[in-house]
Amino acid sequence: MEFPSSSQLDIELIYSKWINYNVDIDYIVIIRGFGDEEFKAEFTLTRDNIGSFWRLSSGKTPEICDQLSSEQVVNSFVKLMKGVILGRNEQLIGDLFLDSFVFYGCKTNYQKAEAIQLLLSLPATMRFTISSSQLISDSQITFTVKIGEIGSNEIISEVHLYRDSMIMSHWKLSSGAVKNCGQVSEKRSVEDSDYGFGPYF
Structure with a gap:
């Protein structure tokens, strides 16, 4: 050429x-x-x-995929994740993550094993609300999710999904990060509380 x-x-x-x-x-x-x-x-x-x-x-060259497709993937994944968390099955929860997973929290960072224990500790009333999603490539999706209990303030997190269709049967969490740490810290200083689920992040 x-x-x-x-x-x-x-x-x-x-x-x-x-x-x-x-x-x-x-x-x-x-x-x-x-x-x-x-x-x-x-x-x-x-x-x-x-x-x-x-x-x-x-x-x-990544395949072209519209926004609806990424939303469908994320909605299905979060629905699956909610069910697995409610079932409290550590092995099934672990299958949602890549081994290299890292979650960047406000107070500390969590590797895969720590993230699994974090999810196991969440109360059944915890809600996951998807606010946006974006296709990065045919193997990578980024989405923003609001996490909080009923009546509490919410943690906003950016989360990444990954799937190698040649070797993986389903999407897995590759990384994540809290995006509103400043608001969380401010809320904690105003109210003498755990910010709903402050101990988790």
């Missing part, structure tokens, strides 16, 4: 995520310079062991 000498290739990184820490990385870029159009491409870097060179193991 040949390109005009005047072509200026530009690659912008817009997303990256550990799949297996220090072993595999998925990342998405926007590529410009092939004519007037720009397009997204998804790649995976891998290496045999720590200290060895990173190599491209795969790459693809």
